[in-house]
Amino acid sequence: MTLDTRPVRTTTPSQGSSGRRTPAREAEDRGRPSRSLVVALVLACAALMVVDKAGGDDSPIAPVRRVVGEVIGPVQAGVATVVRPVAGVPGAFRTNDSLREKVSDLEADNAALRIQLGKAGYDDQRLQDLEGLRAMAGDLGYALVPARVIAIGAAQSFSSTVTLDAGSDAGLRPDLTVVAAEGLVGRITSVTSHTATVLLIVDSSSAVGGRIGANKELGFVNGHGTLGEDDRLEMELADRNVVPKVGQQIVTWGSEGGSPYVAGVPIGKVTKVYESLRETSYRSVIAPNVDFTALDLVAVVVPSGTPGRVIEADGSLTP
């Protein structure tokens, strides 16, 4: 920052010397902020950051955020409604090659699904067991509030957040789980009456308790928030002797009372396993099931019986 070292101008210029300064020079001086203004603004920013940091979850900034969100949220929802069809236009211009590739991918998927179907009898058996366990443990059914993504934070902010078009009016509150059809998306950090801000699990500050679906081993799935398309989640297992296998499915382990994460939501598949020499444990790279760059329709897990537009645990839709 350059300091203004010129002498202070006198407030009453003498009549004789009025022609000394050129008009351009005066215009330039008039437009320059005083040092005190610059210092005041910088200090204001610093104070704001300190207050927000010290306040933590219930900082005095949160109510302000909420009020601004009440105003801007509906506008964002309106703009998103207009933009959604337009944004889909590039997808219509696909090349023949990419379509062929897609067909072969889908054929491979089909084959895999047929094999799964062959094992369905066994899975049914297991499902019945699970149903029995569930009945024993009491009714743990959850309902879902459907919502759409209306605003997405830029990568320059280095935090992965999105805004949903449902808020406290639809029964949402902070620390609820957000899922998509494919798996876990994240958790709600703040709500206004019509919008909710979601911290995605790929954010570097996110940590989710996860377990390997096949052998129930526990671990922590951390967001990476970094470059690359497929290595954005990392899992570290609690038990050092267990080696995760490539292709194993990771599901959430669940928090107490289902907040912020409910149990049993698929997170992703193990794609790479490597040994961490320093910590003498295995770390695995997880490919998330959800495509975070193409999020649209998601759902928020709420307790069953929440009033409003929800999908109940038995599949019925309450208007």
Added chain:
Amino acid sequence: MRTNSAGRLLAVIIAVLGALMLQVTVLPHFAWRVGGLGVVPDLVLLVVVATALATDTRYATLTGFFAGLVLDIAPPADHLAGRWALALTVVGYVIGRLAHDNTAEVARFEPDGLRRPPLALVLAAAAGASFVGTSVFALTGVFLSDADASVGELLPVALVALLLDVVAALVVVPAAWWLLRRLSADRAAQTQWARA
């Protein structure tokens, strides 16, 4: 004062809010996929640059502060409030001072408001502003341990953002500059018409 200050304020508010809306709702669909969620041009920062070129340093600094504040508080922002405010205040001050102190053209077009800033100046200002703004924002995050990304991870995102900002500046800065001129020079034009 020749300039219409109410019109100028209105122009800045329209430009900042419009840029914010575009930045979070429209552009993510066409983003450059580098980081977790795609880098988009920082339109609010470019509006501050346009303000610095079209008005004076004091006004640009204040615009930077309040535009940053909006960016900090409007959803989907979740970082510590005040980080973008600080970054854009610095951008407004630095670009304003550099443009108005070192460039003869800017000093000359300022009082009558007839000439557009030259293209090279716009691009240089956008590149400098993007670098300064993103760095200040990222560094405050590192100091306050708000975002635990390392410098090696921040750098590629900052570079892509710089590139996109320069490209977007070709459109955004002239548009915002035109809006500012249009709304703030209204009354001056009317008085000139009346005199003629």
